[in-house]
Amino acid sequence: MRARVTHTLTYRYSAPVLLGPHRFCLRPRGHGFQHLRSFELSITPDPSRLYPLIAASGDEILRARFLDATEVFEVKATSVVDTLVPAALAVCLEENEPLLPYPMGHLNCDLLGSLQGWLPNGQHDPAAVDLAQEALMGSDQRALMFLTQLVEIIQDRVKYTQRHIGPAWPAGRTLKERVGSCRDLAMLMIETCRCVGLPARFVSGYHLVEPRPKRYDLHAWAEVYLPGAGWRAFDPSGMGAIDDRYIPVATSSKPELTAAVTGSFSGPPKVTSELEWSIEAEELAMTEALAAV
Numbered sequence: 001m002r003a004r005v006t007h008t009l010t011y012r013y014s015a016p017v018l019l020g021p022h023r024f025c026l027r028p029r030g031h032g033f034q035h036l037r038s039f040e041l042s043i044t045p046d047p048s049r050l051y052p053l054i055a056a057s058g059d060e061i062l063r064a065r066f067l068d069a070t071e072v073f074e075v076k077a078t079s080v081v082d083t084l085v086p087a088a089l090a091v092c093l094e095e096n097e098p099l100l101p102y103p104m105g106h107l108n109c110d111l112l113g114s115l116q117g118w119l120p121n122g123q124h125d126p127a128a129v130d131l132a133q134e135a136l137m138g139s140d141q142r143a144l145m146f147l148t149q150l151v152e153i154i155q156d157r158v159k160y161t162q163r164h165i166g167p168a169w170p171a172g173r174t175l176k177e178r179v180g181s182c183r184d185l186a187m188l189m190i191e192t193c194r195c196v197g198l199p200a201r202f203v204s205g206y207h208l209v210e211p212r213p214k215r216y217d218l219h220a221w222a223e224v225y226l227p228g229a230g231w232r233a234f235d236p237s238g239m240g241a242i243d244d245r246y247i248p249v250a251t252s253s254k255p256e257l258t259a260a261v262t263g264s265f266s267g268p269p270k271v272t273s274e275l276e277w278s279i280e281a282e283e284l285a286m287t288e289a290l291a292a293v
Contacts, residue, residue: 001082001083001208001244001245001283002037002080002081002082002083002283002284002285003080003081003083003208003247003281003282003283003284004078004079004080004281004282004284005028005077005078005079005081005206005247005279005280005281006076006077006078006079006278006279006280006281007026007076007077007078007079007206007260007277007278007279008074008075008076008077008277008278008279008280009074009075009076009260009261009275009276009277010072010073010074010075010275010276010277011072011073011074011273011274011275012071012072012273012274012276013070013071013072013073013265013267013271013272013273014071014271014272014273015071015267015268015271016069016070016071016267017069017070017071017265017266017267017271017273018066018069018265018266018267019045019066019070019073019263019264019265020066020263020264020265020266021063021064021065021263021264022063022064022065022066022261022262022263023061023062023063023259023261023262023263024041024061024062024063024064024075024077024260024261025059025061025204025249025250025257025258025259025260025261026041026062026075026077026079026249026260026261027039027041027059027060027061027062027077027079027249028079028081028205028247028248028249029059029205029247029248029249029251030060031058032231033083033084033085033086033244034081034082034083034084034247034248035081035082035083035084036079036080036081037080037081037082038078038079038080039077039078039079039080040077040078040079041062041075041076041077042074042075042076042077042078043064043074043075043076044070044072044073044074045066045068045070045073047064047065047066048065048066048067049064049065050062050063050064050065051063051064055250055252055257056113056252057201057250057251057252057253057257058251059249059250059251061250073265075261079247080284081247083244083245083246083247084244085243085244086232089144089226089229089232089241090144092226092228092229093143093144093226093228093229096227096228097142097143097144097228098142098143098198098226098227098228099141099142099143100136100139100141100142100143100146100196100197100198101195101196101197102143102196102197102198102227103197104197106227107197107199107225107227111199111225113253114194114199114200114201114225114253115194115197115199116194116253117191117194118170118171118187118190118191119170124191124194124195125170125171125172125191126172127170127171127172127175127176128171128172128188128191128192128194128195129195131150131153131154131171131175131188131192131195132150132192132193132195132196134153135149135150135153135192136196143198143226146196147193147224147234147240148240150189150192150193150236151189151234151236151240154185154188154189154236155236155237157175157178158174158175158177158178158179158180158184158185158188159178159179159180160179160180160181160182160185160237161179161180161181162181162182162217163180163181163184164217167183167255167256168181168183168184168186168187168202168220168255169184169187170187170191171187171188171191171192174187174188175188180237181220181237182219182220182221182235182237182238183202183220183255185236185237186202186203186220186221186222186235186236186237186255187202187255188236189222189224189234189236190202190222193222193224198224198225198226199224199225200222200223200224200225201222201223201231201251201252201253202220202222202251202252202253202254202255202258203220203221203222203223203233203248203250203251203258204218204219204220204248204249204250204251204255204258204259204260205218205219205220205221205246205247205248205249205250206218206219206246206247206249206279206281207219207221207235207238207245207246207247208245208246208247208281208283209245210245215278215279216279216280216281217279218260218279219235219246220255220258221233221234221235221236221237221238221242221246222234222235222236223248223251233246233248
């Protein structure tokens with residue numbers, strides 16, 4: 001699939017403010033199962049300094065610094081991407097499908113951050129441990145069956161709903177509330193996978209659902225590392241294993257590091273801010289995509 005995505009965020013302040021350092025995760029992934037054909041980022045006011053860097057996840061993010069006071073801060077990212085369908089997991093793994101729990105010592109040490117529990121002490125949420133044990137039952141300890149059953153259990157236990165404010169909930173709260181946003185369900189799956197030794201990380205991006213909604217939103221899902229197949233994506237609030245209508249933008253073992261825009265501002269006492277955002281997406285024919293490069 002080829003698509004153009006335009007993501008605009010506009011912050012308005014009740015009085016002139018000074019913008020602190022900012023971090024932008026708006027550049028879609030340009031490797032693996034996705035090719036980034038073009039990317040343009042417009043920022044108002046102009047940064048005094050803007051530079052890219054490679055995050056620990058391998059994603060390219062941007063940092064900016066500002067000098068002048070402003071009452072309006074606008075960020076507009078326009079991307080053209082080409083998404084691909086990965087080879088079927090059954091084909092990749094063949095007779096080498098990982099058995100669970102997967103021994104941590106057999107993994108590359110670079111993956112350890114994607115195995116750590118999400119509680120403050122680094123331990124796994126007991127609710128996620130219980131869910132992992134349940135998903136293991138009947139899976140014959142095979143990773144693919146475990147993941148299939150895990151998605152089915154999550155979708156049966158938790159009702160998906162949109163929630164635009166606040167961080168992702170821990171596994172225990174999501175299961176107790178029996179309702180959660182895409183980021184809550186993603187973290188529930190991530191924490192559960194980590195309990196059985198499968199590295200997992202948080203993904204933020206776009207899902208070009210069909211039929212086309214009145215308004216697109218940022219979406220979150222999980223990526224699980226399967227030895228022999230690498231990082232593969234699953235959406236517990238959607239269809240499970242994802243297709244080429246998903247556009248990953250930022251990944252991290254910690255969901256807060258995938259936020260589209262993070263930063264600070266300073267101004268007079270009681271200054272307030274308002275955020276308006278929009279995400280526009282359209283599929284492109286091959287000729288349109290080539291012209292956009």
